[in-house]
Amino acid sequence: MAELHIDGVALLKIISHSTNYLPQNVSGSLLGLEVTETSSGSIVHVTNSFGFPQTTSVPEPVDAVEEEVDPAAAAAGVPPPEEDEDASDPHIVASNEAQDGYQREMMKMLKNVNVDSNVVGWYHSTYLGTFASSTLIETQLSYQLELGDNAVVLLYDPIQTANNSQGEVVVKAYTLTKEFVEKKERGGKEYINTKNVFKEMTVKVRNPGLVRAALFDLDRNNSPAAAGASVPRTVLTNSQYGANGEVDFDRLDLSTNPFLEKNLEFLCQWVDELSSEQSKFQVYARQLLKEEGGGSVHPIQLRGSSRSNTTRVHVDKSKRWTDAEAPSRIDALLSNLQLTTYCNNVNDFAERSFSKLFLAGGLQGATN
DSSP states (O other), X not given: OOEEEEEHHHHHHHHXXXXXXXXXXXXXXXXXXXXXXXXXXXXXXXXXXXXXXXXXXXXXXXXXXXXXXXXXXXXXXXXXXXXXXXXXXXXXXXXXXXXXXXXXXXXXHHHHTTOOOEEEEXXXXXXXXXXXXXXXXXXXXXXXXXHOTTOEXXXXXXXXXXXXXXXXXXXXXXXXOHHHHHHXXXXXXXXXXXXXXXXXXXXXXXXXHHHHHHHHHHHHHTSTTTTTOOOOTTSOOTTTSSGGGOOOOGGGOOOOHXXXXXXXXXXXXXXXHHHHHHHXXXXXXXXXXXXXXXXXXEEEOOTTOOGGGOEEEEOOHHHHHHHSOOOOHHHHHHHHHHHHHHHHHHHHHHHHHHHHHHHHHHHHHHHO
């Protein structure tokens, strides 16, 4: 299992950058050391990070494409109208010329002050786990082709982190699998399972010795004993509970409706998106069957001539198949992947919520 070791300072920079620009999603560069190989897998060390300048407008939380397919047109085998898609996604700041220049200038300045300037990947903020998009795939693919297979993308969700009663930082690291990269380079027309698109890496936060010593010193100076106050034996320790011996009751919060409703709302939107993508394939299949049913010989009657003068023209069947433009499979694949992510979020959140509800029900029954 591959691992990503990130310094606490670099992670705090990512958290600060993502939180300051809410609700806009942001991106940045990850700097670190060379990849080290161990018996258990490769390890990527991230020691620093910096954000890219934001030039796009504030996007909506979910880029749900509302596209309706006409049933009559679908039955007749008429393909849906093609849309001109812009190469840039407002959810992800792509690596354009201006940002490449900004990144090179930043790396040059960091190198002048003896700070790690080796790029090992990039990071991107998400909204409730929404990250599956073709732009993210293309950006990550360009990083892996340029830097190697271990180039990583770090996804941080500030909304889930702020509403997490367990105090966990919702951050995940991914790389594209070799199978997906190979099939993508061959045209992306081959089938691939959604589980084989991304390979998740274990994220571990590591701090240097000086940082740990500073944190220990700050914790000791802020304790009640350091302030000269008498600490009774019943006061709980700082290492297990809140600062100054205070118990944190936020994890007992029973309000589960807003977060769960939003995930279910996004889940329904992406189900509609997947249904729209499947309709495109149905129209494409009907179009091919309609052309196939016509046979290889097409009668053509000239205007003003009788039926006896009908001319038969042989049409190459292979050309008709190649002329029909097949819909892209990557959109349906990403929709399926995003649905799996939302389902996992709902399952994890429901599991924690039910535990608190059963605990509250048991306490209420005991008091009665």
